[in-house]
Amino acid sequence: MPRINSAAELEELRKGILAQKDPDKPCISVCAGIACLGSGNAEVLSAFEEEIKKQSLDAKVDLIATGCHGFCEKGPIVVIYPEEICYLEVTPEDVPEIISQTILGKQVIDRLIYTDSDTGTKAAHQSEIPFYKNQSRLLIGNSPKINPKSIEDYLAVGGYSALSKALFEMSPEGVLDEIKKANLRGRGGGGFPAGSKWETTRNAQPGVDKYVIVNAHEGEPGAFMDRALFTGNPHLILEGLIIGAYAIGSHQGFIYTRHDTPVLRKNLDLALAQAKEYGFLGDNILGSGFSFNVDVHLDVGIFVSGESSALMKSIEGMPPEPRPKYIRTSVTGIWDRPSNLNNVETWANVPQIISNGYEWYSSIGTERSKGTKLISLSGNIVNSGVVEVPMGTSLREIVFDFGGGIPNGKKLKAIHFGGPMGGTIPESLIDTPLDFDELSKLGASLGAGDMLVLDEDTCMVEMARLFLDFLAGESCGKCVPCREGMRQMLKILTNMTQGEGKEGDIKLLEEISGVVGEAALCSLGRSIQKPLISMLKYFRDEFEAHINEKRCPANACKELN
Amino acid sequence: MSEIIMQIDGIEVAAEEGMTVLDAAQKAGISIPTLCYLETLEPYGACRLCTVEVEVRGRTNLVAACLYPVEKDLIVRTRTEKVDKIRKMILELLLAHAPVARGLKMQEYAEEYGADKNRFEKEPSFCIQCGLCVRYCAEIKKKNAICFVNKGPSREIQFIPEIAAKECWSCTECFPLCPTEYLQGVFVLTKALAFPSAPMGPTVEE
Numbered sequence: 001m002p003r004i005n006s007a008a009e010l011e012e013l014r015k016g017i018l019a020q021k022d023p024d025k026p027c028i029s030v031c032a033g034i035a036c037l038g039s040g041n042a043e044v045l046s047a048f049e050e051e052i053k054k055q056s057l058d059a060k061v062d063l064i065a066t067g068c069h070g071f072c073e074k075g076p077i078v079v080i081y082p083e084e085i086c087y088l089e090v091t092p093e094d095v096p097e098i099i100s101q102t103i104l105g106k107q108v109i110d111r112l113i114y115t116d117s118d119t120g121t122k123a124a125h126q127s128e129i130p131f132y133k134n135q136s137r138l139l140i141g142n143s144p145k146i147n148p149k150s151i152e153d154y155l156a157v158g159g160y161s162a163l164s165k166a167l168f169e170m171s172p173e174g175v176l177d178e179i180k181k182a183n184l185r186g187r188g189g190g191g192f193p194a195g196s197k198w199e200t201t202r203n204a205q206p207g208v209d210k211y212v213i214v215n216a217h218e219g220e221p222g223a224f225m226d227r228a229l230f231t232g233n234p235h236l237i238l239e240g241l242i243i244g245a246y247a248i249g250s251h252q253g254f255i256y257t258r259h260d261t262p263v264l265r266k267n268l269d270l271a272l273a274q275a276k277e278y279g280f281l282g283d284n285i286l287g288s289g290f291s292f293n294v295d296v297h298l299d300v301g302i303f304v305s306g307e308s309s310a311l312m313k314s315i316e317g318m319p320p321e322p323r324p325k326y327i328r329t330s331v332t333g334i335w336d337r338p339s340n341l342n343n344v345e346t347w348a349n350v351p352q353i354i355s356n357g358y359e360w361y362s363s364i365g366t367e368r369s370k371g372t373k374l375i376s377l378s379g380n381i382v383n384s385g386v387v388e389v390p391m392g393t394s395l396r397e398i399v400f401d402f403g404g405g406i407p408n409g410k411k412l413k414a415i416h417f418g419g420p421m422g423g424t425i426p427e428s429l430i431d432t433p434l435d436f437d438e439l440s441k442l443g444a445s446l447g448a449g450d451m452l453v454l455d456e457d458t459c460m461v462e463m464a465r466l467f468l469d470f471l472a473g474e475s476c477g478k479c480v481p482c483r484e485g486m487r488q489m490l491k492i493l494t495n496m497t498q499g500e501g502k503e504g505d506i507k508l509l510e511e512i513s514g515v516v517g518e519a520a521l522c523s524l525g526r527s528i529q530k531p532l533i534s535m536l537k538y539f540r541d542e543f544e545a546h547i548n549e550k551r552c553p554a555n556a557c558k559e560l561n
Numbered sequence: 562m563s564e565i566i567m568q569i570d571g572i573e574v575a576a577e578e579g580m581t582v583l584d585a586a587q588k589a590g591i592s593i594p595t596l597c598y599l600e601t602l603e604p605y606g607a608c609r610l611c612t613v614e615v616e617v618r619g620r621t622n623l624v625a626a627c628l629y630p631v632e633k634d635l636i637v638r639t640r641t642e643k644v645d646k647i648r649k650m651i652l653e654l655l656l657a658h659a660p661v662a663r664g665l666k667m668q669e670y671a672e673e674y675g676a677d678k679n680r681f682e683k684e685p686s687f688c689i690q691c692g693l694c695v696r697y698c699a700e701i702k703k704k705n706a707i708c709f710v711n712k713g714p715s716r717e718i719q720f721i722p723e724i725a726a727k728e729c730w731s732c733t734e735c736f737p738l739c740p741t742e743y744l745q746g747v748f749v750l751t752k753a754l755a756f757p758s759a760p761m762g763p764t765v766e767e
């Protein structure tokens with residue numbers, strides 16, 4: 001494939017790709033997301049390959065392994081286009097039947113489609129399944145339709161048209177202005193306005209090289225939406241990054257990701273090579289005169305490397321310890337040069353804002369939280385998986401409509417956001433809208449969008465202990481408040497769960513938390529007490545019962561009941 | 562260099578650009594407690610004992626004085642109730658590791674801030690991980706014979722036997738830097754040389 005040298009050439013190529021696609025040709029899309037991998041999609045895929053070969057259907061049917069479809073609970077998922085028939089929990093034994101009945105016979109196989117366990121209502125098409133029906137899958141919606149290893153699939157769904165628009169129809173200032181007006185807020189946890197951050201880096205240290213970085217170091221237990229999106233549609237994030245680089249005036253980007261996500265790495269390497277080959281990366285992108293390159297950097301396996309300054313240290317080749325200095329990385333980052341860091345989902349939002357304009361974007365969501373949000377649902381929930389909903393959607397809808405409620409007839413007790421640095425809210429606040437500020441006010445910041453659903457059998461003391469136990473292995477251990485505070489809090493909570501809680505423990509926990517939250521070195525250190533504080537706010541009586549009555553109200557602490 | 566006028570504990574102080582709050586305070590004779598700070602080393606910001614309250618344009622913040630840069634009209638308070646509470650807690654957390662610290666500093670500070678050395682269950686390792694030995698060896702001696710190993714609460718100091726065997730006995734300059742116990746360095750070094758493949762770290766029971 002020769003390099004594309006103009007906007008017109010890109011559209012020409014796109015037309016050619018679309019012309020070659022027969023809209024009526026059946027396409028079997030097998031979810032190759034991480035959960036479906038675990039539930040045996042590889043066997044399903046090879047069964048399809050075999051069956052297609054056996055029946056000599058190679059020319060008549062397309063088979064693609066795609067990114068995450070989201071409905072992880074019911075994997076392996078197979079969707080058959082163009083009808084969009086969705087089969088759940090598919091086994092290799094179902095494959096010959098799917099080929100003969102659905103592909104050749106155009107018949108829906110009843111036992112493989114979605115059936116509501118309460119009402120018995122069936123849904124054959126993906127968009128009719130309650131889990132999908134009311135989502136706004138602006139970011140992840142294309143994942144079931146494209147092969148992440150094929151740039152042509154991305155081009156077929158309109159890929160890189162936003163980049164072309166930015167480069168040829170807009171100035172860098174114009175792009176920046178669009179992002180600012182759209183009020184895109186960082187999806188990594190902070191909710192900081194991306195446009196302001198971009199502007200800081202753009203204006204910092206004139207004449208010095210600047211960097212743009214994708215933070216793909218999704219490390220919280222319970223967070224799996226970034227990996228799902230990035231693995232399934234790497235070009236989307238890449239396109240956002242290139243547009244950002246153009247606005248900021250950067251010619252070098254980094255993708256910082258985990259060493260233990262080999263599928264993502266593979267898709268990413270391929271996407272970068274293809275983007276280079278087609279002229280979306282490298283010198284003189286699409287003939288615009290703008291040049292930009294990207295390198296991938298892997299972590300060393302510690303949660304704190306997701307912290308911005310630690311991440312940048314790591315890219316420099318140093319141990320990922322947060323930098324103690326009081327300077328922003330957007331001004332002085334990698335090798336002391338201005339470095340703009342945004343998370344995967346933030347970058348993924350950029351192309352659609354450029355394509356559709358800020359007015360369209362800000363019509364979605366709440367007054368101060370715009371757009372959609374990817375949520376990874378896990379814990380005591382019927383449908384665990386990845387959902388994408390407009391900001392402002394109530395937590396009740398997320399848990400009960402998309403999530404299908406709590407399994408085994410149990411009652412919802414609490415929802416925990418943001419993993420070990422997040423917060424918990426009780427069931428009574430379930431009508432709260434999904435919104436950065438509303439959740440922060442309740443003491444449970446949205447975080448990266450990981451929602452852990454807890455049922456009535458969950459002990460909050462044990463949850464608080466669990467999060468601290470996780471962090472104990474993931475903090476760098478450099479500063480005293482975080483390292484020592486964590487050690488003592490963990491000890492006190494462990495004692496409580498073992499019936500050795502003492503009077504005054506809660507006060508001591510609060511006192512340590514106060515010091516850690518204000519005096520620790522980095523944002524991870526200053527957040528380690530957050531889950532505990534929110535649990536003490538809403539479930540104090542449980543902590544008291546553990547201490548005073550040596551009783552675990554949820555009957556979860558074995559040594560107490 | 563341009564002079565920067567700021568305020569520390571109600572006193573007007575003249576500082577220079579590039580100075581930290583700690584530099585400015587020391588110059589003005591105002592003492593701020595430190596454990597991981599040494600004039601000849603890069604500020605490290607790990608012990609957080611030098612935490613002070615700063616006010617910039619009406620907004621207050623708690624920061625580490627050893628790192629926070631001076632600026633015009635900065636207001637610094639070195640002994641607020643909150644600051645004292647933080648320092649007391651930090652000392653109590655550290656005293657669990659070095660309950661009989663022979664270094665004078667720890668004892669003086671403990672007394673000044675009313676820190677109770679028995680508040681937390683003792684884990685006497687004598688190491689408070691101020692990193693003075695590690696950084697002195699790296700920054701001044703440029704030998705890197707001693708380093709940190711592990712992460713989180715299991716972080717510890719460790720001599721690297723191959724380097725230590727060659728460099729350390731003729732140097733030992735890091736021993737007296739220790740704010741808790743001179744013999745701490747001796748012990749960790751001896752252990753590293755005598756038992757190079759023993760479990761890492763200074764505490765025997767671990």
